[in-house]
Amino acid sequence: MYYGLSNFYQNHRRYVKSRDDSQLNGDNSSLLNPSKECEPYRINEDKPIAPCGAIANSMFNDTLELYRIDNDTRIPITLIKKGIAWWTDKNVKFRNPTGDGNNLTALFQGTTKPVNWPKPVYMLDSEPDNNGFINEDFIVWMRTAALPTFRKLYRLIERKNNLQPTLQAGKYSLDIAYNYPVHSFDGRKRMILSTISWMGGKNPFLGIAYITVGSICFFLGVVLLIIHHKYGNRNTSADIPN
Numbered sequence: 001m002y003y004g005l006s007n008f009y010q011n012h013r014r015y016v017k018s019r020d021d022s023q024l025n026g027d028n029s030s031l032l033n034p035s036k037e038c039e040p041y042r043i044n045e046d047k048p049i050a051p052c053g054a055i056a057n058s059m060f061n062d063t064l065e066l067y068r069i070d071n072d073t074r075i076p077i078t079l080i081k082k083g084i085a086w087w088t089d090k091n092v093k094f095r096n097p098t099g100d101g102n103n104l105t106a107l108f109q110g111t112t113k114p115v116n117w118p119k120p121v122y123m124l125d126s127e128p129d130n131n132g133f134i135n136e137d138f139i140v141w142m143r144t145a146a147l148p149t150f151r152k153l154y155r156l157i158e159r160k161n162n163l164q165p166t167l168q169a170g171k172y173s174l175d176i177a178y179n180y181p182v183h184s185f186d187g188r189k190r191m192i193l194s195t196i197s198w199m200g201g202k203n204p205f206l207g208i209a210y211i212t213v214g215s216i217c218f219f220l221g222v223v224l225l226i227i228h229h230k231y232g233n234r235n236t237s238a239d240i241p242n
Contacts, residue, residue, distance in 0.1 A: 001064065001066070001079065001153075001154045001155040001156070001157060001191065001192070001193055002151040002152060002153055002154055002191070002192040002193075002194065003060060003062065003064065003151065003152060003154045003189065003190070003191060003192075004149070004150065004151035004152075004189065004190040004191070004192055005060070005149070005150060005151075005182070005187055005188070005189060006148070006149045006187050006188040006189075006190075007148055007149070007182075007185055007186050007187040007188070008145075008148060008149075008150070008182075008185060008187050009148045010055075010144040010145045010148075010150070011144065011145065011146055011147070011148070014054070015054050015055065015144070016055075016144055017037050018037060018038055018039075018041065018053040018054035018055055019035075019037065019038065019051070019052070019053040019054075019055050019056065019142070020034045020035040020037065020038055020051075020052050020053060021093070022035070023035070023050065023051060023052060024051060024093065024094050024095075024133055024142070025093060025094065025095050026095035026096055026097050026098060026133065027097075028097050028098065028099070031048065031050055031097050031108075031111060032048050032110055032111070033048065034048050034049065034050075034052040034053075035052070037053070038052035038053040038054075041053055041054055041056075041057045041114060041115060044112050044114075044115055045112055047110065047111055047112040048110070048111050048112070049111065049112055049113070049114055049115075050108055050111035050112070050113075050120075050121055051114065051121060051133065051138075052114075055141070055142055055144060056114050056138070056141075056142065057114040057115055057116050057117070058116065059114075059116075059117070059137075059138060059141045060137075060141055060152070060180050061117075061118070061179045061180055062176060062177060062178060062179050062180045062189070063176070063177035063179070064079075064154060064155070064174065064175070064176055064177075064191055065079070065174070065175040065176075066079065066157075066172060066173075066174055066175075067172060067173040067174075067175065068167075068168070068170060068171070068172055068173075069170065069171040069172065069173055070170070074173060077157060077167070077172075078157070078158065079154075079155035079156070079157060080155060080156040080157070080158055081125075081130065081136065081137070081155060082130060082136060083136075083156055084136050084137075084140055084153045084154070084155065084156060085136040085139040085140050086139075086143070089139045089142075089143065090134060090136065090139060094133045094134050094138075094139050094142075095133060095134065096131075096132040096133050096134055102128065104122035104128075104131060104132050105122055107122070107132075108120065108121065108122045108132070118179075121133065121135075121138070124137070124138060137154075140152050140153055140154075151190075151192055154191075157193075166195075167193070174191060176191075
């Protein structure tokens with residue numbers, strides 16, 4: 001399950017730079033003294049923002065729940081929230097601050113939440129291995145998209161056995177807790193279901209792009225070949241008189 005956004009320019013230069021990778025990697029000094037690249041989302045109420053920057057401040061926070069309708073009974077579909085982030089991001093690039101004990105509330109003491117967040121980073125999840133800077137929803141959002149229309153992995157739906165499809169044919173209901181406004185930038189939100197493999201999800205963009213570029217290259221090759229055969233054998237050298 002993916003969520004998608006349209007007309008959201010995560011590739012804007014100032015937006016992409018508005019983060020502190022040292023802070024996200026658990027550096028204690030950067031936690032209390034974030035990079036100036038995070039301005040104007042660096043300090044709030046005389047406290048450093050954790051995580052700082054425009055990318056973190058605009059994190060997608062809608063909640064999606066999927067149900068299967070069976071005889072007027074809504075059966076919830078189990079959505080897996082772990083395993084959606086890249087392994088290198090989860091285990092290398094993003095780490096929580098270190099200190100005495102594993103109490104994130106104490107480790108983030110002296111910081112404040114991003115301006116647009118309803119709760120601080122150490123309350124993103126009840127499970128310790130998915131909380132703070134290593135929360136996978138947060139990690140997925142922090143990997144910025146290259147195009148203004150994009151989708152990001154939200155949840156996994158695990159197949160129970162190989163004899164039945166992951167989602168059986170029938171009626172389904174989608175409940176959305178609307179927290180993320182898009183009217184200010186004329187955007188649109190959507191939910192996408194896709195079957196993924198080791199190569200990722202189905203996306204026709206690359207296939208269309210390869211066929212288009214290949215066709216153009218083939219056409220130009222034919223044109224240049226005709227030009228070469230028609231004009232390439234002409235003797236353009238001139239006899240220089242003695």
